[in-house]
Amino acid sequence: xxxxxxxxxxxxxxxxxxxxxxxxxxxFDVEPGRTLGIVGESGSGKTVLTQTLLGLTQGAEVxxxxxxxxxxxxxxxxxxxxSVRGARISVIFQDPLTSLHPLYRIGWQxxxxxxxxxxxxxxxxxxxxxxxxxxxxGIPRPDSRVDDYPHQFSGGMRQRAxxxxxxxxxxxxxxxxxxxTALDATVQAQILDLLLRLQQDLNTALIxxxxxxxxxxxxxxxxxxxxxxxxxxxxxKREIFYAPxxxxxxxLLESIPSSSAAGGRLKPIPGTPPSLINxxxxxxxxxxxxxxxxxxxxxxxxLHPVAESGSHTSACWLxxxxxxxxxxxxxxxxxxxxxxxxxxxxxVAAAASxxxxxxxxxxxxxx
Amino acid sequence: xxxxxxxxxxxxxxxxxxxxxGFIRRTVGQxxxxxxxSLVIERGKTLGLVGETGSGKSTLxxxxxxxxxxxxxxxxxxxxxxxxLSRGAMRPLRREVQMIFQDPYSSLNPRRRVGAIIGDPxxxxxxxxxxxxxxxxxxxxxxxxxxxxxxxxxxxxFSGGQRQRIGVARALALRPxxxxxxxxxxxLDVSIQAQVLNLLSDLQHEFGLSYLFIAHDLxxxxxxxxxxxxxxxGRIGEAAPAEALYARPRHxxxxxxxxxxxxxxxxxxxxxxxxxxxxxVPSPIDPPAGCRFHPRCPKAETICGRVEPQLVPDxxxxxxxxxxxxxxxxRQSAADVPGGEHHVTACHFPVVPGERLASAAVAEGASAxxxxxx
Numbered sequence: 001x002x003x004x005x006x007x008x009x010x011x012x013x014x015x016x017x018x019x020x021x022x023x024x025x026x027x028f029d030v031e032p033g034r035t036l037g038i039v040g041e042s043g044s045g046k047t048v049l050t051q052t053l054l055g056l057t058q059g060a061e062v063x064x065x066x067x068x069x070x071x072x073x074x075x076x077x078x079x080x081x082x083s084v085r086g087a088r089i090s091v092i093f094q095d096p097l098t099s100l101h102p103l104y105r106i107g108w109q110x111x112x113x114x115x116x117x118x119x120x121x122x123x124x125x126x127x128x129x130x131x132x133x134x135x136x137x138g139i140p141r142p143d144s145r146v147d148d149y150p151h152q153f154s155g156g157m158r159q160r161a162x163x164x165x166x167x168x169x170x171x172x173x174x175x176x177x178x179x180x181t182a183l184d185a186t187v188q189a190q191i192l193d194l195l196l197r198l199q200q201d202l203n204t205a206l207i208x209x210x211x212x213x214x215x216x217x218x219x220x221x222x223x224x225x226x227x228x229x230x231x232x233x234x235x236x237k238r239e240i241f242y243a244p245x246x247x248x249x250x251x252l253l254e255s256i257p258s259s260s261a262a263g264g265r266l267k268p269i270p271g272t273p274p275s276l277i278n279x280x281x282x283x284x285x286x287x288x289x290x291x292x293x294x295x296x297x298x299x300x301x302x303l304h305p306v307a308e309s310g311s312h313t314s315a316c317w318l319x320x321x322x323x324x325x326x327x328x329x330x331x332x333x334x335x336x337x338x339x340x341x342x343x344x345x346x347x348v349a350a351a352a353s354x355x356x357x358x359x360x361x362x363x364x365x366x367x
Numbered sequence: 368x369x370x371x372x373x374x375x376x377x378x379x380x381x382x383x384x385x386x387x388x389g390f391i392r393r394t395v396g397q398x399x400x401x402x403x404x405s406l407v408i409e410r411g412k413t414l415g416l417v418g419e420t421g422s423g424k425s426t427l428x429x430x431x432x433x434x435x436x437x438x439x440x441x442x443x444x445x446x447x448x449x450x451x452l453s454r455g456a457m458r459p460l461r462r463e464v465q466m467i468f469q470d471p472y473s474s475l476n477p478r479r480r481v482g483a484i485i486g487d488p489x490x491x492x493x494x495x496x497x498x499x500x501x502x503x504x505x506x507x508x509x510x511x512x513x514x515x516x517x518x519x520x521x522x523x524x525f526s527g528g529q530r531q532r533i534g535v536a537r538a539l540a541l542r543p544x545x546x547x548x549x550x551x552x553x554x555l556d557v558s559i560q561a562q563v564l565n566l567l568s569d570l571q572h573e574f575g576l577s578y579l580f581i582a583h584d585l586x587x588x589x590x591x592x593x594x595x596x597x598x599x600x601g602r603i604g605e606a607a608p609a610e611a612l613y614a615r616p617r618h619x620x621x622x623x624x625x626x627x628x629x630x631x632x633x634x635x636x637x638x639x640x641x642x643x644x645x646x647x648v649p650s651p652i653d654p655p656a657g658c659r660f661h662p663r664c665p666k667a668e669t670i671c672g673r674v675e676p677q678l679v680p681d682x683x684x685x686x687x688x689x690x691x692x693x694x695x696x697x698r699q700s701a702a703d704v705p706g707g708e709h710h711v712t713a714c715h716f717p718v719v720p721g722e723r724l725a726s727a728a729v730a731e732g733a734s735a736x737x738x739x740x741x
Binding site for chain 2: 211237
């Protein structure tokens with residue numbers, strides 16, 4: 001049974017400068033015990049998306065549905081939401097220092113969270129459970145560290161404490177919003193390892209929001225790539241990495257420095273992400289895309305299956321067969337561009353490569 | 368040989384005093400931020416400096432730039448020891464060494480126009496005025512991929528990547544010989560990061576720049592660097608030409624660091640033997656005796672806690688000491704300094720190719736973090 005089913009979610013924020021359309025029609029499912037990785041750059045809407053599920057977006061106009069264990073999260077009152085948040089769905093934020101209260105002891109904060117949901121737990125029991133949780137997430141000497149203040153913990157230990165808190169009530173779903181971005185590589189490895197292990201033990205579903213494709217490659221089962229408030233591509237992990245269909249996914253993968261391209265030139269995506277107030281027409285990625293077609297300027301593509309399995313979907317007008325990083329796929333993309341690109345689309349493509357300016361002068365355009 | 372070297376850092380030490388609270392603020396300890404580090408930066412080349420938070424890499428960079436006084440040791444820039452220079456004598460040298468900072472938001476004054484920010488170096492060093500200054504600034508803007516017509520805009524009107532380009536233009540203004548890049552792309556999105564890295568590499572070729580490139584992202588460092596040095600708790604644990612370091616890491620810390628770096632390749636990630644280090648980096652106020660890495664090292668033995676290993680080239684480590692030439696001091700050549708040609712490692716028991724490091728199971732608590740990747 002599907003644990004969480006989000007359908008056609010829209011979130012926008014009215015501001016003095018105009019309406020910020022942060023999320024524009026996103027649908028996805030999360031199965032129990034599985035990990036969904038949501039990847040995207042700053043401003044792609046990945047954080048707003050998940051915060052909306054928990055009723056944490058104030059002043060937003062929300063539309064769509066998000067059914068979790070049979071109830072629509074978006075229709076809950078604040079009181080009802082409070083009993084879900086923390087107990088059934090919990091969150092781990094990026095910065096563990098700002099998500100812990102600096103003036104209260106770590107153990108007290110974990111116990112408080114347990115007691116807020118279950119009034120029958122005494123202070124003492126809460127403390128005992130906090131110690132047990134800290135032990136579980138690998139804090140050394142938990143019976144003495146439970147009385148420490150957050151500043152006495154290192155960054156990695158604080159994130160462990162946050163994970164302990166998120167696990168306290170054995171939720172069915174954990175949303176981790178860039179949980180390792182503020183941490184060093186070796187500590188990040190520890191935390192990801194811990195999350196994976198706990199997830200297996202408790203059969204918890206995990207939504208992992210990150211901008212780091214390396215983290216996704218490590219722990220996700222399925223991946224959703226977001227761009228300008230929409231899902232650009234959705235697929236099982238291996239297909240995203242080895243047979244990407246959307247040019248944005250492909251661009252992301254190619255702009256990472258990797259061992260195979262050491263010393264050579266990187267292939268960045270030209271330009272910058274669009275303003276969410278003033279979005280481009282048609283496909284929102286077209287001003288940065290190397291494969292613009294005329295259709296891209298006017299019509300926004302929706303997610304459609306690009307592989308026989310049906311689980312790999314992409315919002316791009318390129319033919320389904322043009323998925324992947326192989327020479328054959330590239331040939332097919334260029335062929336499509338030659339056949340279907342008119343003058344207007346060619347101008348957009350030229351502008352995009354000019355945007356890269358001197359830094360990409362030697363690359364030339366796609367054709 | 369000497370001409371190839373732009374910067375030579377010799378036994379650099381930088382301690383920061385730890386003061387007691389209260390009325391009389393006496394010094395109660397020292398933060399050993401950089402402890403006896405030597406390295407060279409070659410002309411037109413990039414030395415990558417890798418290390419985690421608190422390893423002292425930024426402090427080292429600041430000492431090289433002459434921004435903070437050193438505790439002891441020398442920083443030789445083109446043969447002149449900059450640590451002994453007066454402020455006045457330092458000034459012409461400041462043109463030669465520039466910095467690019469991590470955060471393109473806090474390193475640009477939000478109330479000043481971009482033209483003024485990039486033009487500042489010309490004003491301070493009195494090298495160009497009036498229309499000439501404006502012309503040079505616009506030339507710089509064009510060179511780093513900014514629209515010169517945006518001369519009068521404020522930093523807030525630019526995106527993160529463009530702001531970092533402003534920082535690059537400012538660093539480039541006085542045609543320096545060395546640019547110290549302190550995490551220049553860490554705050555940027557992947558697609559933008561690649562744009563800035565390409566720009567830095569173009570500029571290096573065009574102007575023959577040397578970079579001291581600090582980053583925690585190992586793939587980024589590998590991509591830009593000719594030589595790489597790995598720092599841990601104020602010391603260099605291993606240094607080598609970039610490819611050698613990544614292909615055959617010898618220090619257990621380097622191995623752990625490399626295995627921890629997430630690779631954007633699911634099959635590689637699944638196949639990798641992760642070395643998960645236990646615990647955290649110890650306090651630099653009271654660094655461990657002997658090898659500083661030994662409390663977290665999966666290979667540590669008793670000698671590691673007593674004797675601090677020195678940086679030795681790998682061909683010496685491989686052979687037993689009775690080599691006939693074991694007077695290693697005599698053998699110390701220029702190539703053995705980090706940033707030189709040799710692969711040097713400070714470890715009693717370096718990792719050999721093919722060796723598998725077990726995850727350290729020496730955590731104090733009940734659960735050493737050890738996992739079976741599925």
